[in-house]
Amino acid sequence: MAKALIVVPTYNERENAPGIAERLLAALPQTDVLFVDDNSPDGTGALLDEMAATNPRIHVMHRAGKLGLGTAYVEGFTWALQRGYEYLFEMDADGSHDPKYLPGMLALAEDGADGVIGSRYVPGGGTKNWGVGRQILSRGGGLYARSILGVDVRDLTAGFMCWRRRALEAIDLGTIKSNGYSFQIEMKYRALQKGMKLVETPIVFEDRRVGQSKMSRAIVLEALRYVWKLRLRG
Numbered sequence: 026m027a028k029a030l031i032v033v034p035t036y037n038e039r040e041n042a043p044g045i046a047e048r049l050l051a052a053l054p055q056t057d058v059l060f061v062d063d064n065s066p067d068g069t070g071a072l073l074d075e076m077a078a079t080n081p082r083i084h085v086m087h088r089a090g091k092l093g094l095g096t097a098y099v100e101g102f103t104w105a106l107q108r109g110y111e112y113l114f115e116m117d118a119d120g121s122h123d124p125k126y127l128p129g130m131l132a133l134a135e136d137g138a139d140g141v142i143g144s145r146y147v148p149g150g151g152t153k154n155w156g157v158g159r160q161i162l163s164r165g166g167g168l169y170a171r172s173i174l175g176v177d178v179r180d181l182t183a184g185f186m187c188w189r190r191r192a193l194e195a196i197d198l199g200t201i202k203s204n205g206y207s208f209q210i211e212m213k214y215r216a217l218q219k220g221m222k223l224v225e226t227p228i229v230f231e232d233r234r235v236g237q238s239k240m241s242r243a244i245v246l247e248a249l250r251y252v253w254k255l256r257l258r259g
Contacts, residue, residue, distance in 0.1 A: 029056040029112035029131060032101035034094055036062070038118040039069045043076065045118055050082055052124035053131065059084045059104065060118070061097040094184075095208030099198045106193060113188045116143075122185040126228050130187040139192040139221035140213070142178065143185030149227030150180070166249055173252045174214055179225055181210050182248070195219040207248035214255055 031049050035042060042060070049058050062070040062085060070087055077083040086104060088097070098115050105113050112134050116122040122143060130141040144150050146167065152160065163182065170181045186209075196215045203211045216223060 028110060029053060029114065030105045030110040031056060031058045031114040031116060031127070032061060032098060032105065033058060033116060033118045034061045034063070034097035034101070035065060035069050035073070035118045036091055037065045037067045037069060039065070039067045039072055041119050042069055042072055045120060045124075046076060046080075046083060048124040049127070050080070052127045056114075056127075056131075057082045057084060057110075059086060059101050061086045061088065061101045063088050063091045063097065093204035094206070095201065095204035095211075098208065099201055102188070102193050102198055106190060106198075111190050113190070113193060115184060115186045115188070117184060121230055121232060123228065123231070126185070126226070127187075130185075130226060133224050133226060134187045134189050137222065138187075138224040139189045139195075140216050140223040141187040142180055142183050142213070142223060142225045143228040143230075144180040144183055144225035145228065145230050146179040147225045147227050150229065151227075152230045152232070154232040155230075169249055170210055170252045173256050174210075176214065176217055178213055178217075178223060181213055182206060184209050185228060185230075186212075192216050192219075192221045195221060202254075203248075203251055205247060207251035210248060210252060211255055 046058060060073045062073055064070065064087065073085045077085050086101060102113055112131060114127065126143055130143060133141045145152055167181050171178065196212065196219060201211060213223060
């Protein structure tokens with residue numbers, strides 16, 4: 026069995042799913058992919074089932090509705106840990122996270138990192154097709170969260186990650202309280218609290234070309250409010 030699994034939440038990603046699956050499987054030939062579909066109205070789940078029926082490296086988890094990004098990853102990671110996977114990736118289905126970075130991220134995890142962050146905000150990283158407003162919101166939000174939590178991670182809100190099994194076990198996924206954008210912040214903060222080693226590696230994040238982004242200003246602002254809950258729980 027493959028030692029690594031890529032967990033990819035989906036909601037209305039029918040147009041993107043076949044292409045991203047092909048690219049993921051090609052980037053890491055010894056890795057499996059788990060799509061976690063939130064009952065997409067556009068038929069993404071049914072298409073994923075068809076793909077899984079012809080490729081044993083593709084797995085599909087169906088959920089009852091749009092239950093949120095954080096719970097999708099928690100359920101996907103739990104599924105993977107129960108099946109013995111050692112390295113767990115999280116990434117978007119829309120192509121914003123380029124699969125070409127996967128081998129390098131896996132190598133860093135194999136070299137001892139407990140969590141590898143595909144970072145937009147370290148030298149060599151960046152974004153494409155972002156407006157000025159989104160740049161300010163992302164960078165400013167990251168700086169705010171780092172300041173409140175007192176951590177050195179440059180890209181706390183990054184959603185492109187490779188986790189080692191021991192890090193997810195130390196975090197204790199069943200106790201994660203956040204669900205949306207704040208999930209990314211909470212996971213990294215909790216890992217650091219447990220003494221896990223997080224490493225940032227540069228990526229260029231390219232905004233999706235097909236479909237509609239799930240991100241909004243309200244989601245980001247809610248995440249920034251949640252930072253105080255994390256700090257007070259400390």
